[in-house]
Amino acid sequence: MQPTITRRMFAATLALAAVPMIARAAGQDDKDKKKEEAKDKADDKKDDAKDKAKDAGDKADEAVDRPGTENAEDRRQDRRRDAGKN
Secondary structure (H helix, E strand, O other): OOOOOOHHHHHHHHHHHHHHHHHHHHHHHHHHHHHHHHHHHHHHHHHHHHHHHHHHHHHHHHHOOOOOOHHHHHHHHHHHHHHHHO
């Protein structure tokens, strides 16, 4: 009689081979999630930096009248008038 593989032996061999593959795939999913989270955090930091830069630019616009603006021209005229009075 020739030796044949029984269903039990086939199922057991398949299970033993499948367990490491499943474990490796699960570990890969965790790595992918960590990469995505790190990427999201990096994007958030970039967005925060852009917002801070924009806010700083807005504050600078409010604090100082840049050359060529109406307020800057008015200030120059005021200084000229004040210089003429002294």
